[in-house]
Amino acid sequence: MPFKQLLIEGLAMGACYGLFGLAVVIIYKTSEVVNFAAGTMAMFSTYVAFHVITLYGFPFWLAFLVSLFFAAVLGVFVEFFFIKPAKNPTLLGLIVITIGAQLLLGGLAGWKWTADQQAFSIPFSYKVIYEPIPGFHISQWAIAVFVIAFIIVTFLFLFFKFTKLGRAMRATQQNKHAAKIMGIKTDRVFAFSWAFSSVIGVTAAMLISARTILDPDFMMEPFLRAFAAAVLGGLMSIPGVLIGGGIMGLLENFFGYAFPSWKPITAFVVIVLVLCVRPSGLFAKHYVKKV
Amino acid sequence: MLKVNNIETWYDLIRALHGISFEINKGDVVALLGSNGAGKTTTLKTIMRLFYDLKEEQPEKGTIEFLGERIDRKATDEIVKMGIGYVPEGREVFPELTVLENITIGAYTRKDRSGVKSDLENVFHHFPILKERNSQQAGLMSGGEQQMLAIGRALMSRPKLLMLDEPSLGLSPILTQEIFGIIKNINEKDGVTVLLVEQNVNMALKYSHFAYLLENGRIVRADKPDVLREDEDIKEFYLGIATEESVKGYKRYRRKVRFR
Numbered sequence: 298m299p300f301k302q303l304l305i306e307g308l309a310m311g312a313c314y315g316l317f318g319l320a321v322v323i324i325y326k327t328s329e330v331v332n333f334a335a336g337t338m339a340m341f342s343t344y345v346a347f348h349v350i351t352l353y354g355f356p357f358w359l360a361f362l363v364s365l366f367f368a369a370v371l372g373v374f375v376e377f378f379f380i381k382p383a384k385n386p387t388l389l390g391l392i393v394i395t396i397g398a399q400l401l402l403g404g405l406a407g408w409k410w411t412a413d414q415q416a417f418s419i420p421f422s423y424k425v426i427y428e429p430i431p432g433f434h435i436s437q438w439a440i441a442v443f444v445i446a447f448i449i450v451t452f453l454f455l456f457f458k459f460t461k462l463g464r465a466m467r468a469t470q471q472n473k474h475a476a477k478i479m480g481i482k483t484d485r486v487f488a489f490s491w492a493f494s495s496v497i498g499v500t501a502a503m504l505i506s507a508r509t510i511l512d513p514d515f516m517m518e519p520f521l522r523a524f525a526a527a528v529l530g531g532l533m534s535i536p537g538v539l540i541g542g543g544i545m546g547l548l549e550n551f552f553g554y555a556f557p558s559w560k561p562i563t564a565f566v567v568i569v570l571v572l573c574v575r576p577s578g579l580f581a582k583h584y585v586k587k588v
Numbered sequence: 589m590l591k592v593n594n595i596e597t598w599y600d601l602i603r604a605l606h607g608i609s610f611e612i613n614k615g616d617v618v619a620l621l622g623s624n625g626a627g628k629t630t631t632l633k634t635i636m637r638l639f640y641d642l643k644e645e646q647p648e649k650g651t652i653e654f655l656g657e658r659i660d661r662k663a664t665d666e667i668v669k670m671g672i673g674y675v676p677e678g679r680e681v682f683p684e685l686t687v688l689e690n691i692t693i694g695a696y697t698r699k700d701r702s703g704v705k706s707d708l709e710n711v712f713h714h715f716p717i718l719k720e721r722n723s724q725q726a727g728l729m730s731g732g733e734q735q736m737l738a739i740g741r742a743l744m745s746r747p748k749l750l751m752l753d754e755p756s757l758g759l760s761p762i763l764t765q766e767i768f769g770i771i772k773n774i775n776e777k778d779g780v781t782v783l784l785v786e787q788n789v790n791m792a793l794k795y796s797h798f799a800y801l802l803e804n805g806r807i808v809r810a811d812k813p814d815v816l817r818e819d820e821d822i823k824e825f826y827l828g829i830a831t832e833e834s835v836k837g838y839k840r841y842r843r844k845v846r847f848r
Binding site for chain 1: 636638663664665668669674676680681682683684685689692693694696697741742745
């Protein structure tokens with residue numbers, strides 16, 4: 298019976314979307330920029346891991362760390378050279394800037410690593426399958442996804458709740474002006490949140506590419522799904538985006554199983570329907586902002 | 589303690605501050621008075637360097653000295669570290685943080701944990717209501733409580749100079765009285781110098797040691813509150829005690845201010 302398989306697989310994919318959605322939400326929360334370059338940034342950093350593994354023969358975990366570090370630098374770089382120079386930008390302007398960054402990075406990746414599809418593997422294969430409970434088959438990959446997602450989410454929760462920097466990030470998000478008055482270096486908070494988001498993004502991207510393929514466009518679809526999950530969750534709330542991601546993965550899997558040719562659009566139809574009923578997403582909290 | 593010397597601030601092509609100079613001595617409560625658009629808030633924001641985001645050369649002219657050091661080209665967080673606390677107009681608490689988180693954010697620039705702890709006690713001593721509301725979301729509190737929270741938050745950086753922008757804004761007379769009482773307490777017991785920006789001239793004159801009157805970006809009067817209170821013009825236009833026919837008096841006053 299495929300039901301259980303679809304459930305597990307859908308949840309695992311949903312967790313990936315949710316994780317990647319987190320990358321979008323963290324940036325949106327702190328600086329109200331919808332980062333359309335998130336997918337491409339993650340793709341680029343994944344390629345860096347791929348590069349050091351295949352060319353220099355790095356072991357996977359070392360390559361993973363290199364890639365995380367690169368992702369952090371890339372995040373700060375994009376914030377500093379693309380977002381910051383825009384003085385008093387409009388929302389549309391910011392969106393165009395991030396799309397520009399996306400095109401630039403996509404082009405760079407295509408030029409450096411060609412548009413060929415590569416196989417990127419992580420130590421957790423989706424071909425190795427366990428059966429912990431009779432009838433339930435779960436792949437090594439899915440276990441890794443759940444564990445990593447759990448670690449990251451727990452970490453984020455503790456970080457935002459209990460650390461000084463986490464609190465400063467939340468404060469900056471809610472009132473940048475007041476945060477500055479408190480002596481918070483808001484510039485640094487922004488740079489940090491971009492680095493943070495980029496690191497989470499590349500973690501999700503590696504998990505996704507291990508399940509699918511690696512080419513300069515591989516993150517486009519997952520990014521749109523993750524973005525949809527984030528919108529579903531209200532773009533502001535971390536639990537929201539995770540639930541949104543879960544819903545997204547499940548829907549896609551079940552609906553895709555029933556009507557394979559409609560699989561790519563299911564997610565978006567659901568988004569449109571949800572936004573018709575709750576325009577601010579399922580889990581958005583309302584605080585009217587002063588202009 | 590704070591010496592502002594001939595500063596100018598421009599909003600694009602409009603000059604909001606036409607060369608303002610004033611001085612604050614340690615331990616005083618100094619009031620900066622004026623009507624809407626006189627430049628009071630702009631003055632405070634200029635001191636805090638909050639226009640730094642928009643342009644580097646800010647203030648465009650003049651110098652600001654705090655404790656003998658120039659701060660008119662310093663970053664905001666350095667100014668906070670040097671000991672200026674700022675309670676912005678309209679409170680501006682962090683709505684989705686709890687009260688306690690809001691207060692601890694105020695100590696963001698500080699490293700000494702024990703000092704922060706004792707200051708927290710001090711804030712709760714001044715504002716017992718904040719201790720009760722400890723874990724409530726700040727956005728859900730009443731205006732007066734939010735104002736208290738904003739003041740408490742600013743106190744957490746252990747400021748030597750506390751700048752308050754219209755603490756009475758939107759509060760009932762009785763709450764205003766309470767807030768001013770607490771400000772007086774902070775000044776006398778904690779030895780914090782206070783710069784008070786107010787539209788409520790009556791109240792401000794009652795609690796300050798020295799007052800400056802701003803009009804159209806210029807300082808038009810500077811004197812002790814007792815003297816200002818007896819001034820005919822101030823009586824008429826700020827305290828609402830009319831002594832002569834208003835329109836004529838207003839014209840005369842306008843002329844007087846313009847030629848100063």
